[in-house]
Amino acid sequence: MDFKLGEKEEALRKGIREFAQKELPSECFCLLLEEESRDEDWKLAMSISKKLAQKGWLVMAWPKEYGGQGASYWEQMVYGEECGYWGIPGVAMGVSGVAWVGPSLMQFGNEEQRKKYLPLIASGEADGVWCTAYSEPNAGSDFANIQTRAVRDGDEYVINGQKVWTSCAHRARWCWLAVKTDPGAPKKHRGISIFMVDMKSPGITVNPLLNYHDAHIFNEVFFDNVRVPASNLVGEENKGWYHLMQSLASERHSLGPPLYGNARRLLDELAGYAKEIQHDGKPLSQNLGVRHMLADAVVEAEMLKLFNYQVTWELTQGLIPIYGSSRNKAFGDQLLERIGIIGMRIMGAYCQVDPYSKWTKLHGIIQRVYLLSPGISIAAGTDEIEKNVIGQFKLGLPKSY
Amino acid sequence: MDFKLSEDQEMLRSLARDFLTKECPKAKVRELENDEKGYDPRMWQKMAELGWLGLVFPENYGGTGGTFLDLVLLMEEIGKNILPGPFFSTTVCALPILEYGNEWQKAKFLPQVANGTAIWALAVIETLGGYKASEIKASARVGDGHYIIEGTKLFVPNANVANHLLVAARTSEDAEGVAMFIVDANSAGVEVEVIPTIAQDKQCQVTFNRVEVPEGNVLGDVGGGWDIVEFILDRAAILKCAEVSGGCQAVVEMTNAYAKDRVQFDKPIGSFQAIQHRLVDMFVNAEGLQYLVYQAAWEISTGFPSRLHTSLVKAKAGEVYQRTCLDAIKIHGATGFTKEHDVGLYFRRVKASEFAMGDSDLWEERVAAELGL
Numbered sequence: 001m002d003f004k005l006g007e008k009e010e011a012l013r014k015g016i017r018e019f020a021q022k023e024l025p026s027e028c029f030c031l032l033l034e035e036e037s038r039d040e041d042w043k044l045a046m047s048i049s050k051k052l053a054q055k056g057w058l059v060m061a062w063p064k065e066y067g068g069q070g071a072s073y074w075e076q077m078v079y080g081e082e083c084g085y086w087g088i089p090g091v092a093m094g095v096s097g098v099a100w101v102g103p104s105l106m107q108f109g110n111e112e113q114r115k116k117y118l119p120l121i122a123s124g125e126a127d128g129v130w131c132t133a134y135s136e137p138n139a140g141s142d143f144a145n146i147q148t149r150a151v152r153d154g155d156e157y158v159i160n161g162q163k164v165w166t167s168c169a170h171r172a173r174w175c176w177l178a179v180k181t182d183p184g185a186p187k188k189h190r191g192i193s194i195f196m197v198d199m200k201s202p203g204i205t206v207n208p209l210l211n212y213h214d215a216h217i218f219n220e221v222f223f224d225n226v227r228v229p230a231s232n233l234v235g236e237e238n239k240g241w242y243h244l245m246q247s248l249a250s251e252r253h254s255l256g257p258p259l260y261g262n263a264r265r266l267l268d269e270l271a272g273y274a275k276e277i278q279h280d281g282k283p284l285s286q287n288l289g290v291r292h293m294l295a296d297a298v299v300e301a302e303m304l305k306l307f308n309y310q311v312t313w314e315l316t317q318g319l320i321p322i323y324g325s326s327r328n329k330a331f332g333d334q335l336l337e338r339i340g341i342i343g344m345r346i347m348g349a350y351c352q353v354d355p356y357s358k359w360t361k362l363h364g365i366i367q368r369v370y371l372l373s374p375g376i377s378i379a380a381g382t383d384e385i386e387k388n389v390i391g392q393f394k395l396g397l398p399k400s401y
Numbered sequence: 402m403d404f405k406l407s408e409d410q411e412m413l414r415s416l417a418r419d420f421l422t423k424e425c426p427k428a429k430v431r432e433l434e435n436d437e438k439g440y441d442p443r444m445w446q447k448m449a450e451l452g453w454l455g456l457v458f459p460e461n462y463g464g465t466g467g468t469f470l471d472l473v474l475l476m477e478e479i480g481k482n483i484l485p486g487p488f489f490s491t492t493v494c495a496l497p498i499l500e501y502g503n504e505w506q507k508a509k510f511l512p513q514v515a516n517g518t519a520i521w522a523l524a525v526i527e528t529l530g531g532y533k534a535s536e537i538k539a540s541a542r543v544g545d546g547h548y549i550i551e552g553t554k555l556f557v558p559n560a561n562v563a564n565h566l567l568v569a570a571r572t573s574e575d576a577e578g579v580a581m582f583i584v585d586a587n588s589a590g591v592e593v594e595v596i597p598t599i600a601q602d603k604q605c606q607v608t609f610n611r612v613e614v615p616e617g618n619v620l621g622d623v624g625g626g627w628d629i630v631e632f633i634l635d636r637a638a639i640l641k642c643a644e645v646s647g648g649c650q651a652v653v654e655m656t657n658a659y660a661k662d663r664v665q666f667d668k669p670i671g672s673f674q675a676i677q678h679r680l681v682d683m684f685v686n687a688e689g690l691q692y693l694v695y696q697a698a699w700e701i702s703t704g705f706p707s708r709l710h711t712s713l714v715k716a717k718a719g720e721v722y723q724r725t726c727l728d729a730i731k732i733h734g735a736t737g738f739t740k741e742h743d744v745g746l747y748f749r750r751v752k753a754s755e756f757a758m759g760d761s762d763l764w765e766e767r768v769a770a771e772l773g774l
């Protein structure tokens with residue numbers, strides 16, 4: 001047993017802290033999925049992603065030849081934690097490119113694809129921004145139920161169908177797309193393939209979908225006879241499902257450390273706020289209810305931290321985390337929701353103020369977490385689905401659906 | 402013991418349901434959120450004609466002589482449907498006028514409320530946002546035949562369209578030295594600014610710059626203002642909770658329908674026990690809240706309110722509404738996160754209802770005090 005991180009990781013932590021203090025506007029705290037909504041936030045995110053690229057951090061896990069640093073799992077984890085703590089925008093460049101398109105191409109793409117797309121992502125430029133289009137109106141949790149079709153026509157595939165909830169499609173240059181290539185396959189997950197599609201292709205229509213608080217995070221995307229070169233097929237035709245299971249594991253794994261970082265920062269901010277606000281001549285921090293709410297949340301944050309450490313450690317041992325990423329995602333979602341809830345309570349009447357108005361406290365971060373948390377818990381696999389995975393694959397329970 | 406409504410109450414309820422469905426569909430709710438006034442004057446006039454605005458006033462003040470329980474049933478329907486506008490704020494100002502007003506005040510102000518010509522807003526809370534007498538810093542100094550009010554009020558609902566404000570202001574330094582003033586919203590020195598809120602419900606900051614208020618506009622006794630605030634709180638909290646209870650019922654209903662309808666893995670998602678049990682918890686809590694509201698409302702109607710029973714409701718309602726909406730969104734999946742879906746309209750109102758009329762901290766404290774703690 002050893003619960004200490006190495007000097008290298010601590011130095012990285014310090015470096016990121018200095019970077020955040022130097023490069024970010026003082027009120028900036030960006031949560032997952034927030035950067036793509038407002039133009040000013042997106043602009044900032046893209047300027048930061050370039051700086052992260054220059055620092056060699058943006059794709060630190062990748063091998064040097066693709067623009068990375070071959071950073072260790074521990075460094076990646078610390079980077080994730082700190083980016084979450086400081087709310088650094090631009091880290092994911094939308095959502096997909098850094099976290100799973102790149103890793104997936106390294107796992108099952110071909111060399112030509114790696115050479116073309118990885119440097120674009122690694123540069124932190126707008127041409128390296130991706131969206132991911134899996135979900136459809138009738139294929140959410142039951143993702144294998146997708147209907148969007150790709151049909152081979154000479155050197156090309158022709159794509160038709162509709163995707164929905166596609167985050168960042170309005171910012172992305174490329175789309176990481178799952179389609180049906182064999183609708184007649186005996187099992188529905190057997191006929192799926194992955195394509196990389198240029199978002200500028202004729203036949204693509206992106207319609208914004210606003211969330212209930214007017215944030216423009218996701219979109220519906222229509223494909224109407226969109227022609228894609230056959231060389232943009234990733235991995236094997238009809239093997240997409242199996243490829244994507246690997247890809248989704250990268251996706252979920254990437255979420256734990258920033259969620260922990262977010263959580264710790266929010267709790268620090270709330271503790272600071274509670275010390276400052278006086279009720280009846282006493283700071284709110286003296287209120288037992290407030291103290292206990294914050295303490296409980298800190299305990300859970302610590303659990304999440306250790307869950308992240310444990311999965312990271314498994315990776316360093318060459319083990320494949322079977323359930324840990326699902327655990328960390330679901331646990332992290334629940335923690336963020338809880339912090340949103342207690343944060344709103346601590347803010348008192350001000351919690352109902354629009355996060356961007358002049359009456360808001362703590363730059364609106366508490367309202368933003370609160371409003372965003374249900375979406376975060378649904379995105380990339382709902383809590384129920386993650387728990388199904390844990391029940392089935394860790395506890396060995398019979399499949400429940 | 403009887404859980405059944407009277408025939409008149411059933412009629413009021415079904416009339417309200419029909420009216421709101423027809424006059425205030427969700428498209429209208431959305432339109433009013435973005436409307437500068439935040440309510441529809443035409444609809445307001447129709448509500449007056451239905452007798453809703455003076456529901457609990459005696460006939461001589463233009464009312465229809467209904468009970469507090471009737472009003473609660475109406476609020477429940479309003480919550481179920483969502484009706485943006487100043488009904489709640491006007492009602493919670495009219496109730497204390499009916500109770501504490503002198504004959505001149507009642508005769509002057511109540512008929513205008515009943516016939517829809519006057520909108521009211523309650524201006525009590527300030528920068529700390531709580532309902533505690535000690536938090537009232539706005540002052541009322543004695544002038545020559547009038548009072549001079551100075552200070553700032555926050556989270557005053559619908560002040561942007563109010564004709565009258567009911568204002569709590571400090572008349573002496575001792576803790577509860579507060580009086581309630583009826584202030585003409587058009588008086589010189591009254592400044593209103595709409596606070597952008599998550600609910601887009603037109604809560605305002607109201608600043609009083611040396612506002613002159615005639616002596617005759619003090620409601621009740623000068624030293625007794627805080628008793629009036631307490632009177633308002635008890636009733637207004639129950640009305641707010643009735644609205645919340647209606648909201649919870651609507652959200653449970655739409656979620657239940659969705660769980661039956663939405664198919665994933667070739668089955669309605671409602672067949673998954675993870676969903677079923679979550680939905681059952683939502684349902685049971687909404688039902689429990691409904692009974693807490695009815696009990697307290699009935700007691701107020703009979704003239705024997707119980708402080709414990711009144712306090713319980715508001716201590717619980719916020720949490721139930723929040724849990725109901727969060728779970729409802731999750732059961733809907735990404736659809737529930739969108740602007741188009743109605744569940745978000747309810748979710749965005751959760752905090753506004755929790756912080757109207759004292760948050761759960763305040764009411765839990767009262768419950769604790771009632772336990773002798």
Ligand SMILES: Cc1cc2nc3c(=O)[nH]c(=O)nc-3n(C[C@H](O)[C@H](O)[C@H](O)COP(=O)(O)OP(=O)(O)OC[C@H]3O[C@@H](n4cnc5c(N)ncnc54)[C@H](O)[C@@H]3O)c2cc1C
Pocket residue numbers: 033095131132133134135137139140141142164165166167168217218374375376378379380381382383384385388401663665666670673675676731732733734735736738
């Ligand atoms: C903010 C946000 C961003 C997103 N971004 C993207 C994106 O970029 N690209 C993309 O492709 N998709 C994206 N999604 C979509 C997301 O992946 C889906 O919403 C998610 O998989 C759930 O699908 P659904 O919304 O159709 O809900 P459904 O699958 O219809 O689920 C509804 C409810 O049923 C439950 N349920 C379903 N099956 C089971 C079961 N077997 N057992 C128990 N409970 C079950 C769910 O947990 C949920 O509570 C995003 C979603 C959100 C909210």
